[in-house]
Amino acid sequence: MPAANTLDETHDPALRSWVDSANLPEADFPVQNLPFGRFIRAYPEGAASAPALGVAIGDHILDLSAAAPLMGGARLLNTAWSQLAAGDLKGYMQSAPAIRRAVRVALSRALRVGSELADNLRPHLVPMAQAAMVMPCAIGDYTDFYTGIHHARAVGQLFRPDQPLLPNYKWVPIGYHGRSSSIVVSDTPVVRPNGQKPVSDGIPVLGPSQRLDYELELGAFVAQGNPQGQPVTMAQAEQHLFGVCLLNDWSARDLQAWEYQPLGPFLAKNFATSISPWIVTMEALAPFRRPFVRDPGDPSPLPYLHSQSNSDAGAIAVDLTVSLQTEAMRSDGLAPAELSQSEYPSSAYWTLAQLVAHHTVGGCNLQSGDLFGTGTLSGPSAQQAGSLLELSQGGRVPFTLPNGEQRSFLQDGDSVVMQGRCRASGFVSISLGQVRGTVQAAPAGV
C-alpha cells in the first residue's frame, strides 16, 4: 500500500478547527483538507502583496510566508518550512513523502481546536475575499491524457460509428503534450481563439472559433521527478504524485477538426487551459482511495502498468459537476445552471499511478511541478457528459438552459464552472474548490 494512501490523525472526522468557517457542514476546506495555493493579498489602500503560498482553511488562507517560520517542530522539517515560507512550492514538492506527511500533521495540529499556536497564527489568516489566487507554481511540462473512456467512446462514435474506440485504447494510456505557458488559474478570462476553419470548397478561412467547448478534467501535479532514461515503476509511482486540482481543457472543435491530422491538437487547445487554485494533496485524499476495477472483459494491463496496490487503492473517488452561467443569467442574478454530473474514477480507464509509469517507461523525465490532465471525465450516460460536444451531440442538438436560452457551444460572456468533492462514509468530505472561466470575444482584425 503506497504511503500516500495511509490514514493518520489528520483524517480523524472529529477534528475541528479554531477557524470557525472550516467547521461548517460541507465546508470546502475543513481542517481535514489543507490544500496548498498561491495568493496575492489586496490591501484596502489599493496596494497588493507579493505572491505567497498559503493553506486554505474555511474561508481563510493561512499565509505561509509568515506562518511557516512559526511552525517549529522537528529539525527534519526546517527545509520544508523554509521552502514554504519562501514561496518555493516546486522545491517543497521534491520533499520525501515522509516530510510531506509530517508537514501535513504539523499544519493539522496547528489549525485544530486546542492548538497552542492559534494565537500566533491568527494574525496570518487572510480572508479569501481579500486575496486573489495566482498559479501555484510555474509549470514546466503539461501532459494531457485521454483516460475518460466514456468520453473517448462518445467522441469516437461521432466520427467513427463503426469503431468508436481505437485498437490501442485499452492498452496504451493515450496522451499528448500540452502547452504550459497558457495554463491560467481560475477566474482568468479566456479569449475565444481565432483560427483556420475549413469552408465548403476545401479552402479555409481565418475567424473566431464557432465551436468553443470545455472539457472537465482533473489535474495532477508531479512531486519528485525522475532522471532521464530511468523509468518510474508502478511500485514507486504514487510517491511521484503531489496532489490534484480541477482542470478545464478549453477546446475549439472546428479548429481541431481541420488541424489535428496527423500530429494531434495544437491551436485548438493551446490558447488556454484553466485550473482551480488549490492543490489538494495526495495525503488529504487518503480516505477517498478506492479499488481500481476494470470490466471483466477488459484486457489485463501490461506488467509495467500493474501493481497490487494500484488494484487495491489506485483510484480516488471525486464527484464532479459542470455548470454554466450565461451573460443574461448573470445580468438577471441567476446562479450557474448545472449541466452535468460525473464521477471519478469510474469515468477513467487508467489511474494516476499508471499515467506516471507510462509517461516514464521510455525514459522521459518528469520534474516537480509538471502537470497531468486526466482527459475528459464523462460518465456513461448523456447527462454525465464532460463536454458540450457530447451534450449537444456534436453540435446537432442544442439544449435549453433554465432561463430558456439555448446552447450548442459556448458564446461570449458564458462562464463555465467546474467543481469537485470527495466523499467517503465515516470521513469529513473535502472539496477541490472550483475552476471558473468566462469567455471573451475573439480579437477583431487579425
Place this chain on the structure above:
Amino acid sequence: MPAANTLDETHDPALRSWVDSANLPEADFPVQNLPFGRFIRAYPEGAASAPALGVAIGDHILDLSAAAPLMGGARLLNTAWSQLAAGDLKGYMQSAPAIRRAVRVALSRALRVGSELADNLRPHLVPMAQAAMVMPCAIGDYTDFYTGIHHARAVGQLFRPDQPLLPNYKWVPIGYHGRSSSIVVSDTPVVRPNGQKPVSDGIPVLGPSQRLDYELELGAFVAQGNPQGQPVTMAQAEQHLFGVCLLNDWSARDLQAWEYQPLGPFLAKNFATSISPWIVTMEALAPFRRPFVRDPGDPSPLPYLHSQSNSDAGAIAVDLTVSLQTEAMRSDGLAPAELSQSEYPSSAYWTLAQLVAHHTVGGCNLQSGDLFGTGTLSGPSAQQAGSLLELSQGGRVPFTLPNGEQRSFLQDGDSVVMQGRCRASGFVSISLGQVRGTVQAAPAGV
C-alpha cells in the same frame, strides 16, 4: 524589411579576429558569427566552474561572466551586459532588437583585429577543449512543426500512397507540442526507449524500440514573448526570433505507429531531443536571408501568414548534413560517414516567421527561450532524406555503410552527427556547429 535582416559592419567579410583560429578558412565560428552558448569550464585539478554564458570565437569561448562587465559602451546596453554576465540568457532574449544588434556590434568590435579590449579580454578566452557545453537556457515550451514538405510527402507515401499530403498541409503550418524536460545538449547520450509495440495478434508487448530513428531539423529560439490572447502579426514576427540551432528529433517509429492515434506522437518522441550548443543569432544570419518562393501551383497563404518582407527575405539558406558513426567505425578509427545532404529553406513549406504568426494567431503566448523545431528537413530526392525511415524506405531496404555494415534503423552505439553551414556569395560562411548523440542500450527489466 525586418531589422534582423539588415546588414551592418559586423557582416563585413574583411573582418578578422585577434583570435587566430577564427580566421581559418571554413572556421565554424569566425568573427562574423558570434553565437551564444552556455558552458562549464573544467580545470586541470578536476574542479569545474559554474555554468556561464559565452560567445564562440574560433576554437575558443569568450567567457561573458568575466568579459561582459569589461565591455563598457552605451548606458543603454548596461542591462544587457549585466544579464549576459549573470548567465541570464532568457532575460537577454527579451531585449529589444536594437539592443541585440548593438550588443553584436560591440562584441564584433571587441573581438576583431585592432580592438583596444583585446588585452583585457584575452584572459577570459576559454579553449573549447577545456569546456563542456550545457543547455543554453531552460526551455519553457517546445513546439515541433512539420514544415519539411518532402519529408511529409515521403512519409505520407509510406502510409497513404493515394494521398501522401493531407488536405490541410498547404494551409496550416502543422505542429504539435513536444516535451521540454528531455531536450538535451549535443554529446548527451541518448538511451533507447522501451515502449509498447504491437505484435501480430493485436496484443502489444513492452520492449526496446527496434525502429529507432533520427530526424534532421533546425531549432529556433523565441526572443520576446507575447501576452496571452494577443497574436503576433507577420509584420512583428521576426523580432520574436532570437536565433537558430540544429535539432535531432529522435523518434521511435514502432512506438509511434502504435500510440499516435488519435492525439499524435507521445512516448515515441519524448525520451530525448538533442540540440547543438550554440545559438546563431538572427542578426548573424542576415547575409543568408533569401526570398521565400513557393511553387506556382501552391495556394497563397492566408493573409495572417503573408507579408511582403517574408516573401522577399523570409528564408534562411543553410546547408545540412547527417553522418553516422557506428561503434565498429569508432573502434576502427573511422570518421562518421555522411548519409545525406539537404538544404534549408527549399526543404520547408513555411518560414520561421510564419510559424510565429501561426502559433500565436489563436492567442497562445510565447515566452523567451521557447524552442521551435522545423520538422524533418529532407530534400526532394531519396539521397537527401533527413531520417532513416526515408533512407531505408520504411525499414524495408537496408543501406550499406562504407565499412560494409548495414543499417535500417539505429543500433546501440551508433552516433548521429548533424551539421549546418550558411554560405552566401561575398560573405564569410558561418556554421551552426553540430549536434551529436550516441545511442545507449535500453534499460533491462522494465
